[in-house]
Amino acid sequence: MRHDAGVATRILTVEDDERIRTAVKLALEDEGWKVDEAETGEDALERFAQAPSDVVLIDIMLPGVDGFEVCRSIRRMSDVPIIMVTARDDTHDIVAGLEAGADDYLTKPFAPKELSARIRAMLRRVRTTDSGATHLRFGDLEIVPEEGVVRRGGDEVHLTKTEFRLLLELANSPGRVLSREVLLERVWGHGYFADGRLVDVHVRRLRTKVEADAANPRHVVTVRGLGYKLQT
C-alpha cells in the first residue's frame, strides 16, 4: 500500500511472542503493508531511531521496557500514529496506554482487516475545513488546517495527527456539540460501538496543550451527556 509520496507505508510491530509476530506480519503484508519487526522495547526504540516508521504497533506486555514506556519514548521523538495492542481489556491498561500517547488500541486477538482499517484511518490526510477558510480562530487559539499548525497566543502548539484531527473536527462545527460517537466516526473512522474513552483521553491530552488551564477548559468544553464542543 502506498501512502503520501508513493513510498510503501512501513509498520513497526513490537511483539515478544515470535509466533504472533510472524502471523501478524504475514497478515499485514497480505494487506499490502511493509512490516518491520521488533522483539523487545529496546529493539523497537533503536529501530525507530534509525529509520522512523509510518505507524507503530506496540504490545503492552513486553519484557524489559514495557509497552507504555516504548510509547512515551517514541512520542517524545515523533507524532507517528501509535496503536497499542493489549491482551487485557482492563480499563486501567487501556487508559494508561492512551495517556502514554497511543492514538488507538486493539485487544488481542484482533482481525488483521480491522487493524488495516485502523491504520488507514490514521494515515488519512487531514480533512481541510468545510468552509475553505485558511485560518480558524477561537479566542487566543489559531488553527491553520493547510499547514497542520495550531498556535495559542501566537506560540505554536505541537499536536499529534490525531489530536489535530480531533481539534479540527470540533473547529469545523464551532459552538456545536459533537457526540463521542460522531467524533469516533469522523476522527478514528470507528463505528457506533467504539470505545468512548478514546475521545475522552484525547480530549484530556488536547486540553493540556491548547488550554491555559486544562482543569478549567475554556475552549474544548464538555457538554454533559451530549459530547464536546469548541468555543472561543
Add this chain to the structure above:
Amino acid sequence: MARVRRAFRLPLPARLGLRARITFAFAATTAVLAALLAGTTWGLTRENLINQREASATRQATLNATVMSERVQANQDTEALVAAMASLQTPASSRPSVELRQTDDTWRSVSLQSTFGQAVIPDSVRDAVTGGDSVRMRVTLNGEPELIVGIPVNEGSAAYYEVVSFADLEDTLESLAVSLLGASVATTLVGGTLGYWLSRRTLRPLANVGLAAEAIAGGRLDTRLEGTEDPDLNVLVSSFNHMAQALEARIDRDGRFASDVSHELRSPLMTLAASVSVLASRRGEMPDDASRSALDLMEGDVARFQQLVDDLLEISRFDAGVARLSLEEVRLPELIRQAVAQHRTGRAEVAVELDAELAGMVVRADKRRLVRILDNLLGNADAYGGGASRISVESAGDSVLVAVEDSGPGVPIDDRGRIFDRFSRGAGAGRRSASGDGVGLGLALVAEHARLHGGRTWVEDRPDGAPGARFVVQLPVARA
C-alpha cells in the same frame, strides 16, 4: 462436611428457635423457683398462724374453764350456765359448751348455740376428758378446720369444751395464696421477659454473623465481623473472619485463574486469527472444495473460540466481583437500533417498537454492557428461535423493559429459570445450531449485565400468543 457434635440438648421441641427456647427456659426456671418459694412461704405461714391461734385459743379456753368451774359450782341451771358462757371472753367464732355429769353417770350438755350438741365432740376427746385429761384436737367440721379443746372441770364432775373455728384463718391463708400465686405469675413473666431480652442480647452477635454471611453470599467478599470485647464471642468472630478470608482468597484465586487462562488463550488465538486471515485471503487459490470447507470451519471456530474466551473473561470478572458499571448518558433508542443493525446477519429486518414517550430517551447506563445484552439476546434468538422477530422497548415505572421476541419453539416453563445458567442450552439440551452461535454463556452474561444495573431478566411466552419466546430485560436506568 464435618458434623458438629451436639454436646447437650435442652428437652424442648426442636422446632422452637434458640431465642424461643432461651425465653422458655428462663420462664420455666423462674416459674419453678417462684412456685417453690411461694409454696414454702405459704406452708410456713400457715403453720405459724395455726400454732399461734391454737396456743391463744387453748390459753383462752383454760381461762374460760376456770371461770366456768366456779359458775358450775354456784349454779347448774341451764339458763344460768348459758348466761355465764355468753359472758365468757371467747373469739367470735368459738362455741363453748359445758357438760355436767349426772348422778346416773350420764352427761348433760349445755351449749351457747342450740345447733351445737354433743355429737360434735368426738368420742375420743370426750373419753379422754372424762378420764381427767385436758385435750386439744384439730378436726374438720363441715369442711372447715376447727380446734376442739376439752378440759375436765371440778374433779371430773363437769367438762368444759370449746370449739374454735379457724375459718377466718383459712380466709387469710387463701388471700395469701392468691397474692403468692400472683407474685409467682408476675415473676415468671419477668423471668420470661428477661430471658427474651437476654437471648436477643446474646444472639445479636449471631444476627451479625447472619448478616455478614448474607453479605458474603451476595458477593461482598471483603465483609468481616468486628471484634468484640467478649472473649467467648471473639472465638466465633475470629473463626468466621478466618473462614471469610479463606473463602475470599479462594474465590479470588479461582477468578484469577479463569482470567489468566483466558488471557493466555488470547495469544495462540491471535496467531490463529492472523494465520486464518492469511489463508482466507487465498481462498480462491485453493485447489479443492475440501480445503475451502476446512478453511471455513476453521474461520468459524476461531471466531467462536474468541467469543468464548471473551465471555469467560467477562464472567470471571463478575465472579471475582470486579465488574463495575461504567455509566454514561446513552440514547437508548439509538443504541438499540445500532445494535440491531450491527448484529443483522442477512436475515429479515427486525422490527424495533418503542413506546412513543421513549423516543429520544437518554438514560444513564453502561453502554458496552447494554450492547452485550442486546447482542447476546439477538444471538440467542438466532441460535434457538430462528432469529429475532421483534424488539420492544417499554417504560414501566422507573424501569425500562427491553424485550426480544423470536418465532422459535419457545422455552418450556420448567427450563425458564435454568436457561440463564451458564452453559445451559435451549430446549433439547445439547442441540447446537449449525452456525455455531450457541456458546452457552450468552444468556448467563445477559443476566449478569442486567443484575449489575440492578435489573432482572426473564423469559416468557409471546404476548400475541404466537409460538416463540420473549426474553425481557428490566433495567432500572435513571433518565438522564
